[in-house]
Amino acid sequence: MITQKASLYKGKGEYPVLGERPIPSPSEEQVQVKVLSAGVNPLDWKRIEYDFVVNPIWPQILGCDVAGEVSALGSKVENFKVGDRVLFQASSEDRNQAAFQQYAVQNHDLISKIPNHISDDRAATIPLAGFTALVGLFHYTGLGLHPPRELQVRSRPRPPNTTSILIIGGASNVGQFAIQYAKMVGFEKIITTASRENHELVTKLGATHVIDRHTCDLAEQIKEISGEDLRYAFDTISNDETYTTALRALADRHPVYFACVLPVPEDMSRFPKKADGSEWKAVFASPQQWRELGVQFYKVIGTWLETNQIKTPESVVMPGGLDAVNEALKMVKEGKVSAKKLVIKPWAS
Numbered sequence: 001m002i003t004q005k006a007s008l009y010k011g012k013g014e015y016p017v018l019g020e021r022p023i024p025s026p027s028e029e030q031v032q033v034k035v036l037s038a039g040v041n042p043l044d045w046k047r048i049e050y051d052f053v054v055n056p057i058w059p060q061i062l063g064c065d066v067a068g069e070v071s072a073l074g075s076k077v078e079n080f081k082v083g084d085r086v087l088f089q090a091s092s093e094d095r096n097q098a099a100f101q102q103y104a105v106q107n108h109d110l111i112s113k114i115p116n117h118i119s120d121d122r123a124a125t126i127p128l129a130g131f132t133a134l135v136g137l138f139h140y141t142g143l144g145l146h147p148p149r150e151l152q153v154r155s156r157p158r159p160p161n162t163t164s165i166l167i168i169g170g171a172s173n174v175g176q177f178a179i180q181y182a183k184m185v186g187f188e189k190i191i192t193t194a195s196r197e198n199h200e201l202v203t204k205l206g207a208t209h210v211i212d213r214h215t216c217d218l219a220e221q222i223k224e225i226s227g228e229d230l231r232y233a234f235d236t237i238s239n240d241e242t243y244t245t246a247l248r249a250l251a252d253r254h255p256v257y258f259a260c261v262l263p264v265p266e267d268m269s270r271f272p273k274k275a276d277g278s279e280w281k282a283v284f285a286s287p288q289q290w291r292e293l294g295v296q297f298y299k300v301i302g303t304w305l306e307t308n309q310i311k312t313p314e315s316v317v318m319p320g321g322l323d324a325v326n327e328a329l330k331m332v333k334e335g336k337v338s339a340k341k342l343v344i345k346p347w348a349s
């Protein structure tokens with residue numbers, strides 16, 4: 001059996017250890033990728049600490065963001081060749097797709113080539129955050145906004161004169177993509193919240209109004225910019241404080257559309273009530289689950305990157321290869337990473 005190095009998550013609640021496991025072989029529709037950069041996400045530590053056992057086969061492998069080089073092809077794959085630089089999102093349900101190992105596999109239609117000017121480390125910032133923001137803004141399980149013309153998804157027309165959107169947490173990885181998508185579809189006022197040191201970044205990405213998230217009365221500050229008619233908000237942070245801010249800022253006299261990244265609280269009574277017909281949705285960013293959108297995303301993201309319509313978040317490489325996974329998870333969990341994606345290099349182990 002040919003093995004590879006992998007970060008093995010061996011049992012509920014235990015942080016992973018470096019070990020070996022078989023190299024996954026591609027099925028006939030799959031591509032095998034040598035993982036050169038693996039992005040670290042909040043989901044990775046949450047899977048350990050909140051016991052999301054999505055696949056009961058142990059050891060599990062964590063990591064959803066893969067960037068690397070095609071190393072083998074299934075017999076039916078025609079759109080890639082060995083050596084192509086590619087990126088994809090791993091499903092949490094299949095450890096053979098996961099990022100914190102040296103080789104991973106994915107279906108050929110949920111993979112994108114990486115343009116030459118984008119490094120592997122930058123490419124590893126894209127899959128989960130880029131798709132989460134896409135679902136948040138354009139899928140019917142999110143805000144259901146009319147998408148950029150390259151995407152065909154079910155959407156509803158925007159009510160006339162709705163030119164503003166609120167994106168809570170513009171500096172988060174998800175927020176950085178959300179701002180850029182909002183700009184692509186022509187919102188005139190893109191209002192966001194971020195720490196002061198990230199205001200320049202989010203402005204460059206397309207935010208038109210940035211509020212220091214550490215100040216008071218955020219909702220009042222947002223309303224001063226948007227007026228009383230704000231209908232759309234996407235909360236990329238999703239805690240009681242951010243929910244309250246967004247709901248207070250959203251209009252009272254019309255139905256409003258609010259999407260968030262964590263489950264909607266069961267008890268909504270502590271939050272401001274909105275007009276009948278309002279929607280509050282939690283997104284689930286799985287290209288496998290929302291396959292139609294997933295396939296379209298992986299067709300179009302390469303072009304958006306190539307033409308600089310979309311810029312990636314900054315990446316920071318953790319020294320130590322797969323040995324650095326736990327330190328990276330701890331840094332993300334403790335909120336020590338601002339406006340960046342930590343990246344693991346599995347071959348530096």
Ligand SMILES: NC(=O)c1ccc[n+]([C@@H]2O[C@H](COP(=O)([O-])OP(=O)(O)OC[C@H]3O[C@@H](n4cnc5c(N)ncnc54)[C@H](OP(=O)(O)O)[C@@H]3O)[C@@H](O)[C@H]2O)c1
Pocket residue numbers: 041042043046128129132168169170171172173174175193194195196198213236237241242260261262282283284285286332337338339340
């Ligand atoms: N539902 C899904 O399918 C799905 C998919 C992906 C992610 N998520 C969830 O989405 C959340 C964001 O993920 P991520 O990868 O984008 O996180 P991230 O980049 O690690 O988030 C860190 C950023 O959050 C910002 N932040 C923290 N608290 C804030 C607040 N109260 N207001 C505004 N900004 C705040 C910080 O901004 P400053 O540095 O400017 O302070 C920081 O830069 C996580 O909870 C993650 O688990 C859900």
